[in-house]
Amino acid sequence: MADPITYPVQLVQPDGRRVLDREHAALVSDVGPDRLRQLYEDMVVARRIDAEATALQRQGQLGLWPPLLGQEAAQVGSAHALHADDYVFCSYREAGVAYCRGVDPGRITRLWRGAAHYCWDPADINMTNPAIVVGAQGLHATGYAYAAHLDGAEIAVLTYFGDGATSQGDMAEALGFAASWSAPVVFFCMNNQWAISEPVRVQSPTPIVRRAYGYGIPGVQVDGNDVLAVLAMTRQAVARARTGGGPSFVEAITYRMGPHTTADDPTRYRSAAENEVWQRRDPIDRMKRLLEREDLWDSDFELRVRDRSDAVGGLLRAATIDMPDPDPAQLFEHVYTTRHPLIEEERRQYADYLADAEGVRS
């Protein structure tokens, strides 16, 4: 049987040298010095957002944070392939994508602090809020894409999900429906090797991308730590969706360098040796080596990146600490669009409980 998978598409090697792959390099032939530098800057800022939020959680300012460390190229490369009118349905880990789509950095931690039910207004950046129900966003993306297709809108809808999510029934339904109805969805799988403590080899004995082939959806594996390759292959899938070609699947091979969330301890299920292998494939170091090799690195640029990253990190930190605690009754808002008797009863019971607790304290 012919196997369409030979190796993940790569355009830049870990030492910063370009790979001679004319076919795929053509997809990013317009990416000149400015764009290369922007990709680098955005990855550094994404890492800073992550570092700042992780520190805030450790300092008791956030309830939880899902780190993106190591996945900067997969997030930034794919986000740069999207147009402003495309729509993103994400998981919980894509803060770097939200940044690239122009989110106010002061909103990134709102949900994780418990200050609101959401981080940002999806309409502002055409991107949904962090979603905890693993794989559900695949269905939401497919429904939205199908509706857009019926409306004649020439857009792509991209959904991010992990390797673990591909074992969910929701993803199976989404892939099947998207294939049957030619919905303009890009299924972007962040294969970061782990679903909490479950390694991908247990998750799927075959490469994840083959699951898409079973539905008749074309797919590709890409080196997810190579920002240029991710940009190239996501662009191809986005163009296909925007021009009526239907769904595609991109499997980005990357690595979650940190814990699953700040509540996890990965040393209990994986080795330091494995981490070291992936440290050598660090996506930001790779891009820096490319910029140096191509004479695009200088101290002015280094300073610009540091300033931007400090500004975003500072803004995120200050906004987080300033967020007022919400009224506890807000818990009952946004469950139904109209008032519901059961919710109203629960709201009353909770108000009574709070009043009693206040009475006990005073």
Ligand SMILES: Cc1ncc(C[n+]2csc(CCOP(=O)(O)OP(=O)(O)O)c2C)c(N)n1
């Ligand atoms: C429907 C559902 N089942 C289980 C969970 C608990 N859970 C949260 S994250 C996670 C692992 C997801 O792994 P993966 O899809 O690979 O994404 P990653 O966290 O690696 O980005 C699980 C099982 C959940 N949130 N939702």
